[in-house]
Amino acid sequence: MLFHIIIFAFCIFTTIPFILTIIVSVTNENSIVKHGYRFFPEAFSLDAYRLIFSSSEIYNAYTISIVVTVLGTALSLLITALLAYAIAVQKVKYRNAIALLVFIPMIFNAGLVPWYIFITKYLHLKDSILALILPMLVSPFNVFLVRNYFKSLPPALIESAEMEGASPPYIFAKIILPLSAPITATIALFYALAYWNDWNLALWLIDSRELYPLQFMLFKIQSMINYMSSGGNFGVGSSTMPSDSAQMAMVLVTIGPIVLVYPFVQKYFIKGIMIGAVKG
Structure with a gap:
């Protein structure tokens, strides 16, 4: 049981950077400049994706x-x-x-x-x-x-x-x-x-x-x-x-x-x- 708990905790720990990457990608740039990387940003924005996919x-x-x-x-x-x-x-x-x-x-x-x-x-x-x-x-x-x-x-x-x-x-x-x-x-x-x-x-x-x-x-x-x-x-x-x-x-x-x-x-x-x- 303890082994499975440790493995589960390790999986959660390794998933955190990926979750943070997703959140930061949809965070308003002003919020990043002001507060840094956060799991609960002040404002969301899709400007990054609009910029990337703005051209064919x-x-x-x-x-x-x-x-x-x-x-x-x-x-x-x-x-x-x-x-x-x-x-x-x-x-x-x-x-x-x-x-x-x-x-x-x-x-x-x-x-x-x-x-x-x-x-x-x-x-x-x-x-x-x-x-x-x-x-x-x-x-x-x-x-x-x-x-x-x-x-x-x-x-x-x-x-x-x-x-x-x-x-x-x-x-x-x-x-x-x-x-x-x-x-x-x-x-x-x-x-x-x-x-x-x-x-x-x-x-x-x-x-x-x-x-x-x-x-x-x-x-x-x-x-x-x-x-x-x-x-x-x-x-x-x-x-x-x-x-x-x-x-x-x-x-x-x-x-x-x-x-x-x-x-x-x-x-x-x-x-x-x-x-x-x-x-x-």
């Missing part, structure tokens, strides 16, 4: 982020799983050399300038939606995480399938992947979070406003708010630019899709990360 560009940015996250996660999962399976199977020739090539970028990199030149001058990805997907397509850490999980599967499954005449693609698609739901869900969450939260690629590679993802669009809005807040009032009368409330509103705008996705992969997450991390 935010809806386009939402669409771009969703497309990039869905396509990027799907492609990253496919390539990561195939690469991990190749270096996990003992019969694959030069698998250790391939694993070494995958491991090297975890330790060394060429630097930002050579990377930028390669992306723009050789791959010609400047100002393209592919510029938001391809540079993050494969994570070496995720590859080794999946490889370790594949190596934990019973080899007898593969051997029996080979004796029945199953081809490697059939074994991978019909046997390995169905047994790898925990690690697949875990890696999908990692990739989805990386694509959804990224704004650096847009900063470096995207010039067209039609291709701005949500995070970068919100970064632009926040920069505009900071600039205008330093220059005077917002709207009519004494209403000030919603700076702090806008920051909290942006948090809620960005985490919405992830909050909806996470419950579906939660039951696989712990199992996938633990097995993938300790098996070798």
